[in-house]
Amino acid sequence: xxxxxxxxxxxxxxxYFCCIALPINETxxxxxxxxxxxxxxxxxxxxxxxxxxxxxxxxxxxxxxxPHVIYQSEKDYDTNKVWARKVDNFFGYKIKxxxxxxxxxxxxxxxNHSYPSGCERKD
Numbered sequence: 543x544x545x546x547x548x549x550x551x552x553x554x555x556x557x558y559f560c561c562i563a564l565p566i567n568e569t570x571x572x573x574x575x576x577x578x579x580x581x582x583x584x585x586x587x588x589x590x591x592x593x594x595x596x597x598x599x600x601x602x603x604x605x606x607x608x609p610h611v612i613y614q615s616e617k618d619y620d621t622n623k624v625w626a627r628k629v630d631n632f633f634g635y636k637i638k639x640x641x642x643x644x645x646x647x648x649x650x651x652x653x654n655h656s657y658p659s660g661c662e663r664k665d
Contacts, residue, residue, distance in 0.1 A: 543559060543562075543633075543649070544559070544652070545559065545560065545561060545661070546559070546652050546653050546654055547559040547649055547651075547652050548649075548650050548651050548652070548653065549613070549647040549648060549649055549650060550647065550648050550650050551646065551647055552636060552644050552645065552646055552647075552648075555615060555616060555617075556615075556616045556650065557613045557614060557615055557616065557625075557647065558613060558614045558616070558619070558661060559611065559613050560602075560611075560612040560613055560614060560624060560661035561602050561611075561612050561661070562602070562609050562610070562611060562612070562629060563579075563595060563602040563603055563604035563606075563609065563610045563611075563612050563626065564601065564602070564603050564604070564609055565603070565604060565606055565607055565608060565609065566596060566603045566604060566605050566606075567607070568603070569598070569601075569603055571598050571599075573596035573598055573603060574596070575594035575595065575596055575605075576595070576596065576597060577594075577595040577596075577597065577622070577624075578592045578593065578594060578595065579592070579593045579595050579604070579610075579612060579624045579625060579626035580592065580593075580623065580624070580625045580626065581593050581625075581626055582625050582626060582627035582631075583627065583628070583631070593605055593606065593610075593626050595612065595624075595626075604626060606626075608628050608629070608630075609628075609629045610626040610627060610628055610629060611626070611627050611628075611629055611632040611633075612624050612625070612626055612661070613625050613627070613632070614661055624661065631646065632646060632647055633645075633646070633647065634646055
């Protein structure tokens with residue numbers, strides 16, 4: 543997994559992999575939030591919760607206790623809207639009907655083209 547990778551969600555939509563955000567408690571740098579991410583773990587039916595992201599020295603940090611994948615939907619490439627999902631959940635499986643397991647996100651291709659606007663570094 544690297545910046546430039548595209549993944550297909552089990553619902554069929556394509557997403558651009560921006561980075562892995564590390565928990566903010568793993569740094570001693572003084573950081574200020576300069577970006578927000580939509581929390582993919584917001585319970586269904588609730589308003590999407592927003593999470594603060596922090597950028598320093600080419601590293602992204604998140605105000606959570608676990609690393610998160612930061613990614614952007616193909617329909618949001620011209621915006622700053624990004625999503626945050628726990629790494630284990632992003633690369634994990636979802637139990638479908640009849641107990642079948644399906645990968646939540648599947649790698650489809652890698653590109654060296656420019657990044658969508660929401661995935662640009664904001665150091």
